[in-house]
Structure formats: C-alpha cells, structure tokens
Amino acid sequence: MADAAIRPDLSLVLERITDGFFALDAQWRISYINAQARKLLHVRAECVGEFWLDVFPKARGRLFEREYHRAMRDQRPVQFVEYSETAELWFEVKAYPSPDGLSVYFRDVTSRIEAQREVERTTWRQQALIDFGRAALAGATYDQTLLDAIELLREILDASVVDLYHYDRSSGTFSIMRSEGWESGAWIDPHQPPLEHIAAVVRSGEPFVCSDLRIDPRARSLAQLERCGVLSCVATLIGTVQAPIGTIVAYNAQTRTFSVGDVRFVQSLSQSIAEFTSALESNRLMSEVLESIHDAFVAVDGDLRVTYVNRRMADYWGMTQSEIIGTRLSAYTATFESDGRVLGLYKEVLREGRALTFEDHNRERWHETRLYPFGNGVAAYVRDITARKNEQERVLELNAELERRVDERTTQLEVANKELESFAYSVSHDLRAPLRAIDGFSQAMLEDYGGGMDQRAKGYLDRVRRAAQRMADLIDALLQLSKVARAPMVFAPIDLSGIAGTVAAELGDSDSQRSVEVVIELGLTAHGEPHLMQIVLANLLGNAWKFTRHVERPQVYVGKNSEGEFYVRDNGAGFEMTYAGKLFGAFARLHPSDEYEGTGIGLATVARIIHRHGGSIRAQGVPGEGATFYFTLPAREP
C-alpha cells in the first residue's frame, strides 16, 4: 500500500523532475500527482484520492489500463509508448509496482514519434509515387492514372476531395478534368477554382497551402467551402510556369497542418501527372498521325508484343485497339498472313536493324508491308495494294492478250505469206505452161500449115503469139513485184553511181541502134539492199531509155538534189501531172502499149522497194518535155 502522504523531501524532488509522475494506491486511487503530470493531463491537485479511471476516463481499455494491471499482477515494472487522448500527446510511460501501489513516470515524446511517423510517411509517399509512375509508364490510360493519383492523395493526405483542373494558357481559363469526393449538390464551378489563390498557382508555380480555411485571410470564399465540408487544402501546379497544364487541389474535411513532406508529395505527384500528360500528348500527336494515315500500322516491342496498333489495322484484325495492345503479334500473323514467313521477317528486322518491304496475298487482298526498326522493336506499315495489283494484273492480262493477238495476227500473216508464196510458185509454173502451148502450137501451125494461109491468117497467129509473150512478161513482172515485197533485206553501203553505170551500159548493149546520152553524177552513195536497189535503177533507167525513144537527142541524168533526193531525169515523153498519183500503182500505164511497151508493174515495184527502205518516191513530168523521178533513202535502216 502506498503511503497516503509522500514525504516532503521526496515530494520536492518529484515536483522538480521534467517527467510527469503520479502514484496509485492498492485501490487504484490517485495518491499523488506532480505538477508536470497535472499540466500534461489537464487535471488539478484535487483529483488526489479519486479512482484513476474516473480522472482519466479516456485511458479505459487502452494500453495504459492493460499495462498498469499487468505490472501490478506480475509485480514487475512495465514500459510502453502510447498516445494519450486526454493529453493529445504521445507519452513514453514507465510504471513501477509495489504491493502498496503503482508509481508512474511519463514524458512527452510526441515530437519524436511525429518525426518517426513523418519518416515513415515519406517512405510511404515515395513508394506510392514510384508505384504511380510505374503504372503510368506501363501504359495505364490517362483516366486511370488520374484516378490513381486521386486515390493516393486520399490515402496519404487523408484528402476528402480532390479536384484536377486543366488550365488553358492561351485563354487563361480553367476546366475541371477530374473531381472526386464532393458531396452531391456541393459542386463548385467547374470552370474556376474556388479560390483566387488556387488559380494563382498556375502563374506563380508556388503551392497554396491552407491548414484552416476558416481563419485564413486568403480564403474569401470561406462560406462556400465550409458549406461543402472542407476545412483545409493544398494546391500545386501541374507542369511548369512556362508550360502550365493545370492544378491539383486536395481538400481535407478537417483542419490539417500540411508538412513540408506533404506538400512535396503533392508536387511530386503533379510532376508525374505532368510527365504523363506530355508523354500522352506526344503519344496523342503520334496516334493522330498514325490514325490519319491511309496505311494500317502496328508497332511491336522486342518480344513481338503489340505496343501500338491503329484503327485500320485493328479493324482488319477484327478487334478493338485496346484488345490488341499488349498481345503477341504471332496471334494475328498466324491468322491474317498467308504463311509463317511474315513473323520471320519481323524477327529479321529486329535482328538486322534494317528496314524491309514485302508483299503478301491473303483473303483475296494484296498487301504491301514495310517494316522499320523502331526503338527496340519494329514498326510496320501495311498498305492495301489490291487495286494496284489488280491493275498490274489487268495490264499483264492485256499485254498477254495483245501478245496473243499479235501472235495470232502474225500466224495469219505467215499463213497469208505462205499462201502468197505458193500462189507465186504456182503462177510461175502453171500459168506459163499454157502460154508455151499457145505460142508453140501457133508456131507449129505457121510452120506446118503456113503454106495454105493468107497473110491475114498468119498475122492473126503472130498476134496470138505476141499476146502470149506479153502475158509471160506480165507474169514475170508480177512475180518480181511479189518477190521484192517479201525478199529479206540485207542492208549494205551502196554505190548508186556504179549501179546506174552498169545498168546504162546493159541498156546500151541491148539496144545498140540507139544513142542515148547518159550522165551520172559521181559519188552517189546510200545505205540499202543492193539487189533491190539494182532493180530500182534498172526500172527507172529502163523507163527513161524507153520514153526517150522518139526524142531527137535523148538525154538521161542521174543525180542528187540539194534536198538530198536522188533523181533520174529524162527529156522523153513526160506525163501529165494530173496522173502522177497513178504512176506507182500496179498495171498503171499512161501510154498505149503499142507506143511504149511495158507491163505497168515496174514503177509499182520501184515504189515498193523504196518504201521498204523507209524512203519516199515522187515524180514530176511535163508532156513532151520529160519526166523526173525523185527518191530518198534514209541514212539508217528503218
């Protein structure tokens, strides 16, 4: 049992110590309490003698009660730290039992505990911030990120209400992005923070901290906020003063002294939100670009997981963009590509770090895919090239069709040519044989029976024979015409002067009674088929020779004019220019055959040869004065 009265000298000591002290007797009545204890516990000296739990009712059920009883029961000292609701302080308590009662020493350790708790909270906040940033990085949606931030503020700052305002710098206006915790009906203007000082945060960059809105002179809208049930708040800038994004405001239902760590926490959170916002903004820009391009787009990381897919690609794969992001590319390539090589090509780009392009045909569509190394993954642009492919195929088909038709036509031409050849062959053989019979038997008749014929009958037989001969000549000329049309062309340099000379000499030999003055320019050269050009000159000179028959001083001139045209000129019968166009047709004749013999095929043959060389031919004539035939030969093969 404790002494009812503590000795005066002891009492002096107890009054001086800085610890609080009280003593309880065996009946748990306060037998002594020093001044410090009275001060800390807000009791007066009159409490001595009262039952301790009547004096400190808030200690009931708490550690205080339990530990004191334990000490008495075990008769062993106890020591503990506990929050005293009576004192609203943290106490470190030491209690020493004796059979007579309990002596209790306690001291205020609130600041130490607070410091410890602040360290704990800081660690907690830091961990929370790290987790928050990690979630944002992992591709959480913007909404989810904001909700996470709000949740953190409620958890760590005991915020009852959190507002996130977006600030439009160009117009200087706010708009609420997210608001959580207001009781219904307590809504505050979504276009303006409730306090001017909160709005000022976006301009100054300084946080606004208010531990009691009721007594803060800056809180002029007090009534409004109080009505809404908030008493303290902290607001910080999201972004920088140069590029403010908005402000975050956390309100508490109670008054609260925000520590430096609290404010720093809100600032760090704002910083994270700002970073996330700007990352999102650049993502949004990129995404806008990728959504607006005509190509389908997909980006994959180094593990071939989809990090981004645009709408067009998602539509093609038949899923939403958010369903696809994060999944494996192989799920789609297996279904939507024609074979396994496609995934291999992505891997090749990863491995080689080089872009590549390939075409793919699947589901009746053609796609062109361009793969680029991108970050540590691959970006793929896929373009539908079905229309282009179809066009290409159509062109190919058209070409094939054209080729087929050309082949067909060539075959037809070959057949026609063959027919022409066999026609010419048969003409050459079979048309001449009857002519020989006509001529031969007419001659036989003249020889065997000529004695009994008068001159007139003999004359008729002569005419039969001449007609046969003429027809034979016609056949030969026609055969030559068909031959020059078909003959293979072997181009070589040609000495036209030389050929003309030879032809003229032959003409002179065959008609030695006549004297024709032939002048040939020297050095007339060209590029052409020698045999055919020989036929040309033979015909032209032959004509000149023939049509100068009735001229007193026949002259033939072979030369080249200033335009580069070769020409053969004579001073013979000439012709009317009206008929110049008819000259080069087969069987065309401008003179009666009894006056100037001929088949009418010679100039047609000449024109055919010149045209086959790619050259041109024309004629000029004056009746009774002569004719000139001009022709050109291109410098190169046509």
Added chain:
Amino acid sequence: MGKPYILLVEDNPDDIDLTIRAFERNRIANEVVVVRDGAQACDFLFSEAHTHTRGLPALILLDLNLPKVSGLEVLQQVRAHATTQLLPTVILTSSKQEEDLIRGYRLGVNSYVRKPVDFNAFVEAVRQVGLYWLVLNEPPPTAGAGGM
C-alpha cells in the same frame, strides 16, 4: 546396149509434144522415152530399165511439177541410187523460182533450164541442151560400164 536415149519426165501433153517437136526440129535422132509422172519415172529407172535391153538413159529431162512424186523427189532418188547417181539430169521447167533453183542444185542436178514461152527460143534451148549433153559432154563411165 542400144543407142543412147533421152528420158523425158513430163506430165503435160502439150509440153511433151512441143519438146519432141523441138528435138525433131533440131534433128536430134536419139529416142525420147516419156514417162508421165514421178512415180513412173522411178519405176522406169530403178526396175524396168534394168530389164530393158537399152539400159539407162543417156540424159534425163526432168519437169518439176509432177503428179504423185515431184521432180525434185525423183532427182533425190536418182542421186541416192548407186546405179543412177551419176546420170546426167537436167531440170527443164517453167519456173525459175529461187527455191527451186537452190533445191535443184543442192540435190545435184547437172543443169537447170527454163522453158521459154517463145517457141523459137524453146527450140534453141533444146538444141543447145541436146548438143551439149549428148554430143559435147563425156558421159560418166558408170553410165556405160554399168549398163546391163
């Protein structure tokens, strides 16, 4: 062995008559044996002629456009057979188509003569051919020695 004779391979009766007339006009006395197509010509040369007392002809005058077996095919067989391969053979035809000339010479014809429409010219051509091949030209030894 009888007097050297000429084998005329010709299907056109007009040409046969005119050719024989041309020979007569030139007073070429050698007999002219006429066969009317290529098949007959081969039969004659490769079987009948051997039983013939006269043996092989001294000269073949060969038309090209023949029924059944063409003149060029006859020529080819003539040159393929040991007994006839050296036999003087002259193509006598209406055409002077280049391909005929080339194939004729390639198959080993000795001469290629185009029948002129003008009968007088034809007579002259036959005269020169007869004179050259039957008088001027020395026949190959086998033609005589190989005769039966």
